[in-house]
Amino acid sequence: MSVLLRHAIWGVASLLTTTTLSNAAALGQETAPSVLPAVRVDAPRQKMQQSGAASRAIARAAKRRPVRAPSQAAHRSESDSATTNGGPVTVGGAPSGAATGVQGYVASRSSVGAKTNASILEVPQSISVVTRRQMDVRNVQREGEAFRYTAGVFAEPYGADPRPLFDAPNIRGFETTTNGLYRDGLREANGVWGRFLTEFYGLERIDVLKGPSSVLYGQGGPGGVIDKVTKKPTDYARGEVYMQGGSFDRKQGALDFSGPLDEDKRFLYRLVGMARDSDTQFRYDGDKAVPDIRQYVAPSFTWRPSEDTQLTILGDWLHNRTAGPFTLTLANQTYTRIMTGDPSFNKSEFTQGTVGYRFEHRFDDALSIRQNLRYGAHDLKYNNMTVSSLTAAGVLNRTASMIDEQIYSFALDTVAEAKFATGPLSHTAIVGIDYQSATYTTRTRAGVGPTLSLLYPVYGQFVTPPTSVTSYAHQTATQLGFYGQDQIELDDFVLTVGARYDDARSTTTNYRTSAVAIKTDNEPSYRVGLNYLSAFGLAPYVGYSRAFLPTAGTDFNGNPFKPTFAEQFEGGLKYQPLDFPGMFTIAYFDLTQQNVLTADPARPATTFKVQTGEVNSNGLEVQATLNPAPGFDIVAAFTHNPVRVTKDNSNAQGVSLIGRRPAYIAKDYGSIWGDYTIQDGLARGFGFGAGVRAIGPTYADAANTVQNKGYTLVDLTLHYEPNHIPELERFRLQLNINNLLDRRHIVCTATTNCQWGAERSIVGTLFYRW
Numbered sequence: 001m002s003v004l005l006r007h008a009i010w011g012v013a014s015l016l017t018t019t020t021l022s023n024a025a026a027l028g029q030e031t032a033p034s035v036l037p038a039v040r041v042d043a044p045r046q047k048m049q050q051s052g053a054a055s056r057a058i059a060r061a062a063k064r065r066p067v068r069a070p071s072q073a074a075h076r077s078e079s080d081s082a083t084t085n086g087g088p089v090t091v092g093g094a095p096s097g098a099a100t101g102v103q104g105y106v107a108s109r110s111s112v113g114a115k116t117n118a119s120i121l122e123v124p125q126s127i128s129v130v131t132r133r134q135m136d137v138r139n140v141q142r143e144g145e146a147f148r149y150t151a152g153v154f155a156e157p158y159g160a161d162p163r164p165l166f167d168a169p170n171i172r173g174f175e176t177t178t179n180g181l182y183r184d185g186l187r188e189a190n191g192v193w194g195r196f197l198t199e200f201y202g203l204e205r206i207d208v209l210k211g212p213s214s215v216l217y218g219q220g221g222p223g224g225v226i227d228k229v230t231k232k233p234t235d236y237a238r239g240e241v242y243m244q245g246g247s248f249d250r251k252q253g254a255l256d257f258s259g260p261l262d263e264d265k266r267f268l269y270r271l272v273g274m275a276r277d278s279d280t281q282f283r284y285d286g287d288k289a290v291p292d293i294r295q296y297v298a299p300s301f302t303w304r305p306s307e308d309t310q311l312t313i314l315g316d317w318l319h320n321r322t323a324g325p326f327t328l329t330l331a332n333q334t335y336t337r338i339m340t341g342d343p344s345f346n347k348s349e350f351t352q353g354t355v356g357y358r359f360e361h362r363f364d365d366a367l368s369i370r371q372n373l374r375y376g377a378h379d380l381k382y383n384n385m386t387v388s389s390l391t392a393a394g395v396l397n398r399t400a401s402m403i404d405e406q407i408y409s410f411a412l413d414t415v416a417e418a419k420f421a422t423g424p425l426s427h428t429a430i431v432g433i434d435y436q437s438a439t440y441t442t443r444t445r446a447g448v449g450p451t452l453s454l455l456y457p458v459y460g461q462f463v464t465p466p467t468s469v470t471s472y473a474h475q476t477a478t479q480l481g482f483y484g485q486d487q488i489e490l491d492d493f494v495l496t497v498g499a500r501y502d503d504a505r506s507t508t509t510n511y512r513t514s515a516v517a518i519k520t521d522n523e524p525s526y527r528v529g530l531n532y533l534s535a536f537g538l539a540p541y542v543g544y545s546r547a548f549l550p551t552a553g554t555d556f557n558g559n560p561f562k563p564t565f566a567e568q569f570e571g572g573l574k575y576q577p578l579d580f581p582g583m584f585t586i587a588y589f590d591l592t593q594q595n596v597l598t599a600d601p602a603r604p605a606t607t608f609k610v611q612t613g614e615v616n617s618n619g620l621e622v623q624a625t626l627n628p629a630p631g632f633d634i635v636a637a638f639t640h641n642p643v644r645v646t647k648d649n650s651n652a653q654g655v656s657l658i659g660r661r662p663a664y665i666a667k668d669y670g671s672i673w674g675d676y677t678i679q680d681g682l683a684r685g686f687g688f689g690a691g692v693r694a695i696g697p698t699y700a701d702a703a704n705t706v707q708n709k710g711y712t713l714v715d716l717t718l719h720y721e722p723n724h725i726p727e728l729e730r731f732r733l734q735l736n737i738n739n740l741l742d743r744r745h746i747v748c749t750a751t752t753n754c755q756w757g758a759e760r761s762i763v764g765t766l767f768y769r770w
Helices: 002-027 052-064 132-138
Strands: 127-131 181-183 203-210 224-230 238-246 250-260 267-285 288-306 309-322 327-330 334-339 347-364 367-390 395-422 425-448 468-490 493-510 515-532 538-549 564-575 582-599 609-629 632-640 644-647 668-677 686-695 711-720 731-738 746-750 753-756 761-769
Touching (some): 132 203, 132 632, 668 711
Antiparallel strands (some): 203 224, 238 250, 238 761, 250 267, 267 288, 327 334, 493 515, 609 644, 686 711, 711 731, 731 761, 746 753
């Protein structure tokens, strides 16, 4: 309780401090007859009084940025005007798609790479964005589904596993589950078995920053950051409801209402909700299957006391129930459909809630401040049965385990942004401080489970709740970071320079042994990059960035392990056409992670480790997202990523992993998706889309002895939106078929643990919007 009280006091004090500063600044300024939003250089705005330096900086920035063509998207919805998580204050309601850089599938701006409302062309790292429009058309429901058509992101390394902890992608060959998932710029904490989950219907967009990103976000893996931006209140009335049904007895409904609460539009609200009752493809027998059940509600409220200030309160509650999808794998990789658990016992069920706020204040066109805060609680109950042995008579002996885990998280990020000029140089500079705290308690109990016959499997058996505690631990991890960045513009060049210092601490208590491990890491991080912005939208760039990630444990002498370090050299081309909405990116990267744990060469027959290992990930990414004609959207991606171990010590068997590819990572994968809506004639409003995903082979183990075959899948959508018929203009009917040809494929995550990939699914949806 003392931890929660300390976090609450800190959050309230931070909000009061920033509010007091903004109010004091407001009192010290003359009242202007008209004040408009913070700088949006790609949208017309009224001229404001400002300092000469700031005026010159803003004018230069506006002059050199490409002029965007009007949107040609056939369908324009509120989802096309998503706001970014770090952009300036939006006053006067939700801005247009052009103002926020979102037009259909295409995003031209993102805050994930600079914590400002920067153009993607200006950031010296590759960025991909999955917009609300793309999520709706493809009917995205899970983390892995969102990134099926994104370069550099290996979407579903664990197949169709419905458990949230295993529904997370890899970026450039490195996992993101534990340190790379963010929501509204704040990290989503995790424990040993559970993590905070985001419902995708509650999102406006997803931004992916590829490569080491510690300079802005602190400790993190080499792959990068996935930032999920939630829906916020709008200053105009709008709404949506839908009903959905389909494969695996799916029944789902959702609602999304938003608008002003008063005539002056100072008070805004939004309410998003979703409920799903469904099975999955993993079946025990004729009428018992692994469930896919979820309920979600997310209210939000915005107060705008002035045209320069706004406070948005955000909350959400989510309940999710599913189970492990384990099927029996026999010797020589013989796959079966026999489920090894029991529907009366197996479950992965959690309830979570978060509450927070986003505060924004603009002192003038040159100076603004933003603060994000979120507190969350997550309670997981995870029951599972695993195979301990197989008898000659074909009977499985099973072990039952019950895991209870509670996670509490607190995150606070405050950043000040200033625009100014020094001689011929224009600056967009930020300074910030962030604090993160994550606490988890996990307890595992194990016992003997009932046997299962392979010839005559019987499910629904009674499982004696295990009572033997095999692990019981508590951990508190904190991070305090100070960072600064300057984007310096000279003519058509943008130089980005950033630095950060972090104090990361963790205390882990083993309640079974009373052992306490305390670890402290104080690490700097850097980034530097150069972009050239041509007048016709082409932007070559080069960049260097670093990341660090604390490593748990000690060596033989009891010395705590140092953090792993990653550094990346990246260069490429970005192109934003002037005559139609589009964003093209080609990136080459060379990314190396050092201080990786490997066997202690002085003690090869033990489990002791030393930090002399190294993993290198280099390759090429190509992505194109465009709207070349009215009603026509395309996204295409290709990734060549030969990740390999470059330094390693031999283990007790004398085997070294040098030259081997880490498990669950494809070397090559690509995809293309297109969607077209007929614009006129008798078939006006009808549309169809299709996509192809080609995934190369992966390995199931670090030694590369078991290979998962590559596969190619086809997706399809059909839809009808009769906007030209007054009586039906608010409706949209949509059909989505994933894995149209029902291509069966296997993903093994160990030599004796294999799971089936996603089978064909058919889902129909009826929308009603206003």
